[in-house]
Amino acid sequence: MGKEGALSDGVLKKIILSYTYVFIWIFLSFTVIVYNKYILDRKMYNWPFPISLTMIHMGFCSSLAYLLIRVFNLVEPVSMSRELFFTSVVPIxxxxxxxxxxxxxxxxYLSVSFIQMLKALMPVAVYSIGVLLKKDNFKSDTMANMVSISIGVAIAAYGEARFDVWGVVLQLGAVAFEATRLVMIQILLTSKGISLNPITSLYYVAxxxxVFLFVPWIFVEFPLLRETSSFHLDYLIFGTNSVCAFALNLAVFLLVGKTSALTMNVAGVVKDWLLIAFSWSVIKDTVTPVNLVGYGVAFLGVAYYNHSKLQALKAKEALKRVAQPDEDKEAGRLLEEREGEGGRRKNESQT
Structure with a gap:
């Protein structure tokens, strides 16, 4: 009875911790998205310099990662050759x-709610690029699922009240680059047995x-910043914004490390609905019925995709459990043969 009670307590503790990690990640992701929107939107804080904001985030994160790894020695650096750095980390x-x-x-250019709807295309982009780079196998049922997600996003775009072509191009470009990055991490790092946690990742990648952002910044935003005298930053606003961005990277590591990447995908769907509701009720963005219908179709497609991945993961784990006893028997048989061989050699040497 006591053992069963202890087991139940352990399971309950694990469930509570998992939901805590999910809540922390949703809260920080929600905060960073809304905070960035507040800073960049011309009708709010009105500091429309996205390259500069990204460089502030990367500068803050790389500096803090350097302190944690090289100064305070709180995180072990990953051993990496110069060749691996330039061929793998630099492209990522x-x-x-x-x-x-x-x-x-x-x-x-776009509302928070519509951006979240466009982000539903991430599984489509990851799968398509994975197939093109031969990281994933083409499956007709999976591709049909990807088409359904795309149709849902297209319907949502058709019903968008604040549709901006340039904003959509930028967001779709962001999805394409992020999907390619995720696939390249699998190809360039994970396949070589290298795993970077958020601190070491920021230490190398930030x-x-x-460097890559500095070139477009010089030509695109530096002249505007100099003309408008916008170099005078509000340290409270940009400091807290950078802290939130750094904390979000830690939350991703905590959530994926303690649960799974699939859990983060499911939590991401919940976060998207919360952001859409917040955008409509607080920011007062227009969310049309066609928007909701389209995103509902995309949501069902994403939910089915996550369900399929979960079933595949369960099947893989079941095969491992079935194969494990056979492997143990084989290992035991080999051990007995070696011991028997050793015994025969010992007897031969004694005679």
Whole structure:
């Protein structure tokens, strides 16, 4: 009875912790999105410099990561050769810089709710790029699912009251760059047995982002900043915004490390609905019935995609459990044979 009670307490504790991690990630992701929208939108804080904002985030995150790794020694650095850095980390940093630049730029032109609807295309982009790069196998049922998600997003776009072509192009570009980055992480790092947590990831990737963003910043935003004298930053606003961005990276690691990437995908759907409701009720963005119908179709497609991944993961774990006893028996048989061989050799040496 006591053991069953202890087991129940352990399971309950694990469930509570999992929901806590989900809540922390949703809260921080929600905060960063709304905060970035507040800073960049011309009708709110009116500081429409997305490259500069991204560079502030990357500068803050890389500095803090350096302190945690090199000064305070709180995180172990990952052993990485110069060749691996330039062939793997640098391309990932380039993709990440463009993804952040484009996604932050979209906040100037589009509503928070519509941006979240467009982000539903992420599974479509990841799967399509994975197939093109031969990381995933083409499956007709999965592609049909991807088409259903795309149709839902297209309906939502058709019903958007504040549709802006340039904003949509920027957000779709951000989705494409982010999806490519995720696939390239699997190809360039994970396949080589290298795993970066958020601190080490920022330590290596954030400086690359700064370098790649510096070139367009010089030509696009630096002249405007100099003309408008917008170099005088509100340290409270941009400081707290940067802290939130850094904390979000830690929350991603906490959520994925303690639960799974699939849990984050499911939590992301909940976060999107919350953002749509917040955008409509607080920011007063217009959310039309056609928007909701379209996103509802896309939502069902994403939900089915997550369900399929969960079933595939369960099937894989079941196969491992079935194969494990056979592997243990085989290992035991080999051990017995070695012991028997060793015994025979010992007897031969004694005679």
């Amino acid at each position: 940093g380039a993709l990440y810089s463009f993804s952040l630049w484009f996604s932050n730029s979209a906040y100037i 400086p690359c982002c700064l």
